[in-house]
Amino acid sequence: MRNATLYIAEPLTEGVTTFFAAERVLAAGATAQDNHQIIELRGFGRGLVLNGRLHRCDLDREIHREALAHPALVAHPHPKRVLLLGAGGGDVLREILRHRSVERVVVVEPQSALVEHARAHLADWSDGAFDDPRTRLIKSDVRGFLADAREADFDVIIADLPGPLDGGAAARCYTREAFAAAKALLAPGGLFAIAAGSAALTRPEQLVDCRATLQDVFKTVRLATVLLTSTLEPRAVALASDDVDPAAVPVGIVVERLAERHVAPAACTARMYGPLFAEPAWLAARTGRVLSDELPFRR
Numbered sequence: 001m002r003n004a005t006l007y008i009a010e011p012l013t014e015g016v017t018t019f020f021a022a023e024r025v026l027a028a029g030a031t032a033q034d035n036h037q038i039i040e041l042r043g044f045g046r047g048l049v050l051n052g053r054l055h056r057c058d059l060d061r062e063i064h065r066e067a068l069a070h071p072a073l074v075a076h077p078h079p080k081r082v083l084l085l086g087a088g089g090g091d092v093l094r095e096i097l098r099h100r101s102v103e104r105v106v107v108v109e110p111q112s113a114l115v116e117h118a119r120a121h122l123a124d125w126s127d128g129a130f131d132d133p134r135t136r137l138i139k140s141d142v143r144g145f146l147a148d149a150r151e152a153d154f155d156v157i158i159a160d161l162p163g164p165l166d167g168g169a170a171a172r173c174y175t176r177e178a179f180a181a182a183k184a185l186l187a188p189g190g191l192f193a194i195a196a197g198s199a200a201l202t203r204p205e206q207l208v209d210c211r212a213t214l215q216d217v218f219k220t221v222r223l224a225t226v227l228l229t230s231t232l233e234p235r236a237v238a239l240a241s242d243d244v245d246p247a248a249v250p251v252g253i254v255v256e257r258l259a260e261r262h263v264a265p266a267a268c269t270a271r272m273y274g275p276l277f278a279e280p281a282w283l284a285a286r287t288g289r290v291l292s293d294e295l296p297f298r299r
Contacts, residue, residue, distance in 0.1 A: 008039070008047070008054050010231055013202040018231060020044060020054060026121045029113035033169040034162070036114045038089075038121045044230055046122060048089045050162040051170075060229045061091055061125065063267035067226045067237050069095035070268050071276065072156050072193040073102075074257050075239070075246035079155040080104070083185065085142050085173070086160040087111075089118045090126025096158070097129050099261045105135050106151075110169060112139045142173050146181035153187045159194040163206060164297035174210055175291045179217040179240075189243045192218070196238035199225045199283060207236050208288030209297055214240045216290045222247040223283075224276045226268070247277035 006022040021042040028037045037049040045058025056064055069092050073079050080103045082096050087109035096105055107130075109115060115137060119130060129135060138145065142161065159182075161170040172178060174194075182192055192214075197206035207223070214221045218240035225236045239246045254270045268276065291297055 006039075008041070008049055008052075010054055011203075012200070012231070012233065016202075020047065020057075020230075022047075027117035029111060029117060031111055034111055036111055036117070038117055048118075048122070053162065053165075054230065055162065056089060056091070057230050061089070063226050064228060064235070065091040065095050066265045066268040067224055067235075067276070068092050068158060068160060068193060068195055070258075070263070070265055071224050071237065071246055071273070072158060072191045072239050073099050074254050075191055075241075075244050075249050076155050076189065077257070081151075081154050081156075081187070082106070083154045083157040084108070084160065085145075085157065085182075086162075086170070087115050087118065087130075087137070088160045089122040090115075090129050091122075092158060092160045093135065094125070094127050094129040097132055097134060098263045101261055103134060105132075106138060106154075107135060108138050108140050108142055108145045110139065110141050141169055143169070143178060143181070146178065146185070149185055152185050154185050155187055155190050157182050157186060157190070157192045159192075161195065163195070163197050164291075165197075165206060171296055172293060174206075174213065175293050175296055176213050176216055177293045179214055183217055183240075183242075186241075189241075191239060191241045191244055191246065193237055193239045196223065196236045199223070199234040199236040201282060204283060204286060205288075206297060207238075208283075208286045209291055210238055210288070212288030213291045214238055218242055220245050222277055223279055225279075226276070249273070 008020040010018045023040040026038040041047045047057035048055045164171040164174040196210040
């Protein structure tokens with residue numbers, strides 16, 4: 001289906017919005033609360049759109065997925081059990097499974113059609129990760145899974161979800177209650193990582209609120225920031241733990257752990273780990289609001 005008039009809007013500030021022209025819609029699906037599209041973008045390759053916002057695209061998916069997966073996994077000395085909240089296009093799952101220490105990955109995704117569409121149209125993103133014997137797929141609302149789960153033994157939990165600005169069920173996954181429920185599923189020494197939003201000076205509200213909320217639940221919270229080519233803005237991954245400071249892991253240990261696990265990141269290499277956690281003074285000085293189920297994020 002050709003649609004020359006379809007555009008995906010990505011607001012940068014209240015007065016500036018980037019529009020991505022879509023050449024073709026490859027697949028689409030929806031539940032009562034969420035929706036997704038896989039599209040061909042003019043000049044950016046294929047894109048995964050969640051709740052109307054560009055989640056990832058071919059042009060910069062490599063650095064985005066690596067920043068979400070590897071810093072948390074490398075900060076743990078021997079991650080075996082991983083929980084992935086949100087299947088995305090399967091590319092973060094692929095990065096997790098590259099760590100040979102990983103024995104089991106539980107993937108929670110409310111949109112079962114998203115997994116099937118990713119298999120069909122983004123097969124090179126996941127590279128068979130959905131069918132890896134270590135992968136267990138669960139169709140469930142994320143908050144419902146966190147409330148009902150009985151496995152409190154995950155070494156790393158990674159949330160690859162739409163942001164709270166995007167609407168849908170994921171908006172309730174950025175609150176104090178959600179983070180506390182995730183923390184309860186971590187084994188001792190465990191880490192939690194979540195895509196925390198834009199680190200641009202023009203719109204840091206989601207990021208600083210997410211950080212403040214994590215700091216209300218975890219002892220240590222660090223931000224890993226990468227620049228996305230598609231939106232020309234920095235995006236942050238928040239890493240949190242009661243036992244580990246991911247920014248304090250020596251580069252030599254990072255090199256050693258990546259080598260032991262036969263992982264060779266293309267973008268988030270060991271040499272990037274120092275700059276990855278470098279936080280500008282203006283961002284360090286900004287304070288945010290602790291989000292709750294009663295008072296979630298509002299622009």
